[in-house]
Amino acid sequence: MSERQVNELMIEGRNAVLEAFRSGRPVDKVFILDGCQDGPVRTIVREAKKHDTVLNFVTKERLSQMSETGKHQGVIAYGAAYEYAEVEDMLALARERGEDPFLFVLDNIEDPHNLGAIIRTANLAGAHGVIIPKRRAAGLTATVAKTSAGALNYTPVAKVTNLSKTMEELKEKGLWFVCADMDGESMYRLNLTGPIGLVIGSEGEGVGRLVKEKCDFAAGIPMKGDIDSLNASVAAGVLAYEIVRQRLQK
Template identity: 70%
Template sequence: MNENAIEGRNVIIEAFRGGKTIDKLYVQDGLKDYTISTILREAKKHGTYVNFVGKDRLDSMSETGKHQGVIAIVAAYEYASVGDILEKARQNNEPPVVFILDGIEDPHNLGAIIRTANLSGAHGVIIPKHRAVGLTAAVARASAGAINYTPVAKVTNINKTMSELKDAGMWFVCADMGGDRMYDLDLTGSIGLVIGNEGDGVSESVKKNCDFIASIPMKGDIDSLNASVACGILAYEIVRQRIAKGAKYEK
């Protein structure tokens, strides 16, 4: 059972109305009474992702045995906005560096990426609302405290957000084996680093929205790196190139 889960109809309604950020809502398929309708209205109002599942699935998730047809996963930390991330860069008088995560599902990967973002000087992380892990307690632990200093924004549509950031002068590079060597690309300036799903990589629609595709040179018997490791390698190539242009990174 997820340690950030809450169960029961009234508890979940009050969580919504009390301003809690609910990442995911699991609702028993086929329930259509007034209270369930109220919960679904609140979910729609707050942009919460709803999963309709069978009773057996809810029973297996439940710790109390009294879920009443609904279980919600509450975010352990508050989300920032994309504007907050850009404002952080402006306050530091630096060109924005943002990590865009296209469907990272493993909380340990997300936590490690948030940690890398903090230590490499990135100004924030952007994740999608759907089909991705949110800010759970496990993510917070894996970030080793970096979650307290690194803004994480959750958006409905990654491609739309990228287009808006392009209009603001940002360009994007994604990690993919079929791209140019990362050493041959100019990774300075206002940049978004796009990291894909652990199994499928960067989706085709997001890849088409990127300006460059960067590959990490590899010599071995397998063909891919862990998502958070790939992110770390590319992030520090960005750091290396910025230092070469005079940026300061020492504490």
């Protein structure tokens, strides 16, 4: 799937991209013509770094392929369809509801349909928020919003620079983390109650090594069929509802 199909919120041209940054609109990624060094482009690079936006330097051919207007002036950005939340907002939501925090942590989820479906599941399972990394992740595109079936209006999503550092900080606040892993202990044998973060990776790559090392347990979903893995959003749903079941029993 091309980036154009994934994210309808494409911003083209130097002034339009600069204006997006200056207006405070969330920008997920910026693509800049490699080797372009003039004043306006340098300003865009500076703004992108200031906002910790992912920067990609690409060829003229790549920009032309991505462009919808043909007037990109060497700069194309992707703006988020929704505002990002802070991790603290999620903990505040848990306190407000009088519940133990329940967060989803997503690593390597680059398919916007998977991300949207997981946000939808997180909302229905009563989770307080979803945390994604700045890199190797789909942003809050219009496709994600549509696939979430409205859940993005209610479930906070935070984008963090370093997932493992964020997990460390949350551990200090009493959370523990369970990672979805084919080789993990059966989820039915684990105690999944209390303040918890459910860590989900992509089907292909799974959870990255550094993030996995921060997890307290690995939970496996019993597989009875002839193939060896579930779609990431389905795995998230199965594990989330085991957490829900255990919370209700408690």
